[in-house]
């Protein structure tokens with residue numbers, strides 16, 4: 001008789017995991033207030049209040065709300081002076097928007113591999129990628145795992161490079177007890193629907209530098225200065241503004257964020273402890289200097305050899321059958337995406353020659369659970385460990 005649910009055995013669980021976003025009627029009050037004010041776009045109070053409160057939450061001085069995380073990265077790169085032909089060093093293991101924003105700013109993406117058995121850019125490999133055209137480094141705190149900001153700042157300061165942090169997946173994440181987004185010159189967050197703080201769409205640029213703040217402000221608002229009337233244009237810029245609807249919703253949801261981040265961190269540690277006991281599943285705890293994860297989902301690395309030759313896809317299917325909605329993660333290093341043929345590139349680097357072996361391994365073997373699962377109970381986490389343990393025990397029932 002089969003034991004594994006994929007072969008007709010009894011699944012570990014049948015109840016659904018928490019979905020996202022969670023919400024209640026408290027947000028409705030905010031919408032009614034905005035609706036009745038008649039101020040739905042510029043000159044409202046919700047967006048400026050949220051800019052101040054979110055910047056404070058991350059421990060950074062200034063915030064500029066924009067209409068997406070992609071816009072935040074674009075505005076930050078332009079504020080940092082990235083232009084035609086400037087090289088921007090980044091990680092190939094990320095969402096496409098990181099790289100697309102560099103292309104939109106007319107920059108040239110240069111890829112540096114991720115850490116062995118880690119998810120973020122390897123600072124020890126950055127120096128070798130620097131050329132006279134390098135303008136900036138764009139680390140990504142992928143899935144809320146803070147990148148090694150000590151290593152990144154050491155090399156970027158020595159080489160006088162700008163640092164733009166992609167924090168789209170890292171709300172509440174901390175490196176050495178200080179929020180991400182304020183370690184580099186500029187930090188960029190997304191509030192798109194799936195994100196741990198969300199408003200459907202939206203983003204924010206954070207900075208501690210007044211001059212960069214003013215430049216980014218102009219770029220996000222048609223080239224105006226904060227004090228200008230709507231008819232004066234002082235600099236290059238477009239309309240990347242956020243609406244009051246988003247500002248109001250984000251203000252209300254920010255109240256819950258701290259508790260939610262702590263819950264996800266506790267659940268992530270429980271999964272690390274449980275799954276870390278299973279041969280063939282490599283858990284990746286936070287760097288010891290990362291005092292809090294953003295936890296945009298739970299991630300681990302599958303090792304087919306250690307798992308008796310079973311493929312990642314077979315393992316994922318077996319987990320799903322047990323009632324655990326496990327998924328793979330990014331499957332293609334950014335240098336192999338077709339959009340890297342972009343006509344926006346001033347000189348086309350030969351990306352077919354780029355190879356980042358650690359990222360290639362991650363693309364083959366990354367495992368993921370969505371962030372809403374980390375909003376579950378201790379029992380919900382225990383079921384995940386039970387299902388993986390069961391599959392390991394009865395692995396003989398599976399064909400690779």
Ligand SMILES: Cc1ncc(COP(=O)(O)O)c(C=O)c1O
Nearest residue numbers: 068069070095097098168190192
């Ligand atoms: C790492 C990363 N950077 C940038 C973005 C872009 O954010 P948005 O979708 O709000 O434009 C995302 C969104 O998924 C992301 O995951």
